[in-house]
Amino acid sequence: MTKLPHFKLIIFFYFSLSYSFTQNFKFMSTKQADQCDGIECKTYDKFSFKSNYLDCSNDPGTTLFDELTFDLILPPRAFITSQELLMNVSTYYDVYSPPTKFALLINNNPTQFTISAETWNDQCESCVIKKTFILSPFGNTFINGTNSMKLTGYSNLVCVSEIEITIVYRILYPIITRIIPSLGPIEGGTNVSIISKLMYPEYRYLCCFDEECSPMLPAKEEVGTCLSPEGLKKGDSFISVRFRDFGIDEQYLVNKDIVFTYYNITLVNASIIENVGRYYLMVGCEGMVTTEGALCKITDKENSLNSTILKGKVQGGNVICIFPETFNIEEEEGKIYLITISINLIDYCKQQLEFVIHDDSPHESRSYLTVVVVVIFGVLLVGVVIGFLIFNKAKKKTEDGEYINPDEVVLEEIMGSGSYGDVYSALWRGQEIAVKLIPTKNMLQDSVLQFTKEVQLMKKLRHPCVLQFFGSGTDANFILIAMELMRRGSAHTLLMNKTLPINWERRLKMLKDAASGMFYLHSLTPPIIHLDLKSHNLLVDDNWKVKVSDFGLSMTSIEGLHSNSVCGTLAWTAPEMLKGKPVSTKADVYSYAIVMWEFLARADPYPDIPRFHLIEKVGEIGIRPDIPQNNHIAYCELMQRCWETRPEDRPDFSEILVCLDEFIKEETNKNLISETPSLYEEDEE
Numbered sequence: 001m002t003k004l005p006h007f008k009l010i011i012f013f014y015f016s017l018s019y020s021f022t023q024n025f026k027f028m029s030t031k032q033a034d035q036c037d038g039i040e041c042k043t044y045d046k047f048s049f050k051s052n053y054l055d056c057s058n059d060p061g062t063t064l065f066d067e068l069t070f071d072l073i074l075p076p077r078a079f080i081t082s083q084e085l086l087m088n089v090s091t092y093y094d095v096y097s098p099p100t101k102f103a104l105l106i107n108n109n110p111t112q113f114t115i116s117a118e119t120w121n122d123q124c125e126s127c128v129i130k131k132t133f134i135l136s137p138f139g140n141t142f143i144n145g146t147n148s149m150k151l152t153g154y155s156n157l158v159c160v161s162e163i164e165i166t167i168v169y170r171i172l173y174p175i176i177t178r179i180i181p182s183l184g185p186i187e188g189g190t191n192v193s194i195i196s197k198l199m200y201p202e203y204r205y206l207c208c209f210d211e212e213c214s215p216m217l218p219a220k221e222e223v224g225t226c227l228s229p230e231g232l233k234k235g236d237s238f239i240s241v242r243f244r245d246f247g248i249d250e251q252y253l254v255n256k257d258i259v260f261t262y263y264n265i266t267l268v269n270a271s272i273i274e275n276v277g278r279y280y281l282m283v284g285c286e287g288m289v290t291t292e293g294a295l296c297k298i299t300d301k302e303n304s305l306n307s308t309i310l311k312g313k314v315q316g317g318n319v320i321c322i323f324p325e326t327f328n329i330e331e332e333e334g335k336i337y338l339i340t341i342s343i344n345l346i347d348y349c350k351q352q353l354e355f356v357i358h359d360d361s362p363h364e365s366r367s368y369l370t371v372v373v374v375v376i377f378g379v380l381l382v383g384v385v386i387g388f389l390i391f392n393k394a395k396k397k398t399e400d401g402e403y404i405n406p407d408e409v410v411l412e413e414i415m416g417s418g419s420y421g422d423v424y425s426a427l428w429r430g431q432e433i434a435v436k437l438i439p440t441k442n443m444l445q446d447s448v449l450q451f452t453k454e455v456q457l458m459k460k461l462r463h464p465c466v467l468q469f470f471g472s473g474t475d476a477n478f479i480l481i482a483m484e485l486m487r488r489g490s491a492h493t494l495l496m497n498k499t500l501p502i503n504w505e506r507r508l509k510m511l512k513d514a515a516s517g518m519f520y521l522h523s524l525t526p527p528i529i530h531l532d533l534k535s536h537n538l539l540v541d542d543n544w545k546v547k548v549s550d551f552g553l554s555m556t557s558i559e560g561l562h563s564n565s566v567c568g569t570l571a572w573t574a575p576e577m578l579k580g581k582p583v584s585t586k587a588d589v590y591s592y593a594i595v596m597w598e599f600l601a602r603a604d605p606y607p608d609i610p611r612f613h614l615i616e617k618v619g620e621i622g623i624r625p626d627i628p629q630n631n632h633i634a635y636c637e638l639m640q641r642c643w644e645t646r647p648e649d650r651p652d653f654s655e656i657l658v659c660l661d662e663f664i665k666e667e668t669n670k671n672l673i674s675e676t677p678s679l680y681e682e683d684e685e
């Protein structure tokens with residue numbers, strides 16, 4: 001039988017990142033516990049252990065005490081850092097005796113103790129001393145649960161009259177590593193994910209924004225959610241976490257370097273601007289804080305249920321959002337909308353700005369394309385002299401490999417809108433090419449320069465599976481990028497068109513092209529990391545050859561406004577990137593895994609997850625797209641390896657290529673054997 005009548009906890013601070021508790025208890029011997037009845041036991045207040053030979057005067061040749069057991073109950077996740085035994089020991093002592101020695105069997109492992117003669121001389125006149133013995137934390141430790149102790153192998157020892165055990169244990173503080181988002185409106189109400197190390201589901205935590213604390217919503221391991229309280233002031237608030245343990249006062253740690261920024265944005269005015277056939281909503285704001293992405297939410301004043309979210313970007317204190325292509329300003333003319341914005345891509349400003357749709361410049365540059373075509377025809381027809389001059393000027397510039405004169409480019413038809421701008425088929429020096437027009441109206445001059453510089457760099461790249469760039473040019477209104485024409489458009493369009501049969505072998509070959517293009521980019525010095533790899537950026541030519549496009553662009557400073565990216569690409573973005581950690585070529589391998597999934601499922605990943613939840617779901621919780629029922633086991637294994645959370649666990653493209661070769665070989669054999677050379681066999685629906 002075991003008795004643990006009382007214990008008290010004393011808090012002990014070790015170093016700043018942890019705290020310790022001392023559990024200090026004494027206990028009674030088994031025999032005494034057996035002897036007393038319930039009521040009597042309660043009257044004990046010494047809680048001391050007394051041996052069978054309490055007076056310490058009996059024959060030393062017998063066992064001093066029976067086995068003692070006691071229960072030690074540590075809080076979850078605690079670990080013992082030190083343990084001490086305090087014992088009143090008595091002995092027969094004279095100068096001729098050997099030193100007093102004894103051993104304790106702690107959970108059946110012996111630990112030796114020696115009491116030197118000096119100690120006896122200094123401390124013990126009556127031959128009874130009270131002495132503390134420190135047990136090595138690396139030696140025999142007491143355990144969480146039932147412990148046993150037994151005295152054994154002693155010399156010169158008469159008795160042990162009292163034992164006190166002091167165990168110091170410790171629980172580590174949580175350390176916040178990151179919060180998402182790191183800013184929110186001054187009114188509060190932002191759901192902030194607290195990502196930390198050493199945060200344990202067994203404990204209850206409080207989040208404190210400066211001094212304002214509220215409970216953290218049930219924390220999963222390493223992720224908790226807190227609602228930001230109303231900000232007392234605009235600007236930075238320090239976030240800390242407190243937690244409560246069993247009966248222990250609140251402990252807390254201030255993570256001084258973790259800051260949540262409150263903003264107080266006032267929406268002032270709004271207007272619609274138009275550029276190269278696309279419409280933008282520009283919202284004038286006061287109190288803007290620097291940030292990247294932004295969203296505009298426009299709600300029909302008449303029908304508050306009808307609201308649309310536009311993606312955009314913060315620029316010069318304003319928010320610029322892009323209307324969908326289907327936006328028809330003539331139809332919308334005069335309609336009243338309520339506008340609000342979000343700059344953390346999650347919660348919206350409480351203020352709503354009333355706005356009447358009005359096309360300020362209906363005919364100014366409505367059909368820029370028409371203007372361009374007319375101008376070009378004009379140029380061609382205007383006369384030999386002018387034409388000759390323009391040709392010469394252009395030639396001079398293209399010779400140094402730097403420049404494509406927009407006047408030399410004859411736009412034909414729009415092919416689609418890719419990241420950053422619309423893509424047209426065009427004629428350039430008798431060659432059919434594709435041209436991307438990127439509006440520069442809202443771009444800084446520096447960005448334009450940087451952008452063209454990067455295109456020049458890309459022009460030097462040559463690989464059959466990498467889209468060839470011919471060059472770029474600029475005009476007052478846009479940057480023009482000339483590149484190879486890929487007639488079938490993007491792999492995404494082809495995959496989404498489910499009526500179009502694409503057999504498995506073909507899909508594997510397309511994926512192999514993409515992988516070899518990526519392998520080439522990664523093998524350059526320095527490697528080009530794509531960062532925006534997705535089926536939309538894999539272009540397909542007449543012969544089903546796939547080429548990687550849009551690489552490197554994501555690095556430029558104009559990212560955001562025109563790209564489908566602000567949120568659209570989150571599904572392809574590697575978790576380390578979502579978490580804002582440094583990225584490597586392995587980030588592209590992750591994106592490639594999602595592309596593999598697209599080729600398998602012929603669908604868009606995560607149809608049911610709102611895009612902004614992806615940061616948490618993919619980045620923190622680690623979910624991945626649902627794998628549809630299929631019989632390509634090895635393929636799925638490769639795909640899963642490619643989307644491993646730890647970049648170093650993902651294969652690189654050289655290995656992916658080897659695997660794909662194998663799959664293609666198998667598939668070809670299978671098709672030969674099955675003698676169903678149907679080109680349009682579908683694998684699954």
Ligand SMILES: *[C@@H]1O[C@H](CO)[C@@H](O)[C@H](O)[C@H]1NC(C)=O
Nearest residue numbers: 073074075076077078079144
């Ligand atoms: C100790 O045991 C108790 C009860 O079994 C358990 O709740 C607790 O988590 C354990 N603590 C440690 C540190 O293992």
Ligand SMILES: *[C@@H]1O[C@H](CO)[C@@H](O)[C@H](O)[C@H]1NC(C)=O
Nearest residue numbers: 048049087088129130161162
């Ligand atoms: C143990 O030693 C302490 C200090 O010397 C003394 O106060 C206490 O009464 C002793 N306990 C027993 C049971 O002898």
Ligand SMILES: *[C@@H]1O[C@H](CO)[C@@H](O)[C@H](O)[C@H]1NC(C)=O
Nearest residue numbers: 189190191192217225227347
């Ligand atoms: C915050 O998150 C909790 C739990 O996920 C959810 O119930 C709540 O509605 C969210 N609040 C806001 C303002 O998004």
Ligand SMILES: *[C@@H]1O[C@H](CO)[C@@H](O)[C@H](O)[C@H]1NC(C)=O
Nearest residue numbers: 186231232233234264265266
């Ligand atoms: C936010 O700004 C508005 C207008 O500038 C001001 O009236 C309001 O008091 C501010 N709110 C807070 C909490 O500072």
Ligand SMILES: *[C@@H]1O[C@H](CO)[C@@H](O)[C@H](O)[C@H]1NC(C)=O
Nearest residue numbers: 268269270271282283284318
């Ligand atoms: C808002 O008003 C200011 C001053 O009248 C003007 O300069 C600015 O262009 C306007 N912004 C928008 C987005 O309409």
Ligand SMILES: *[C@@H]1O[C@H](CO)[C@@H](O)[C@H](O)[C@H]1NC(C)=O
Nearest residue numbers: 300303305306307308332335
């Ligand atoms: C919302 O408004 C848009 C354009 O004003 C309209 O096309 C759409 O049908 C409306 N949707 C609903 C649900 O009312």
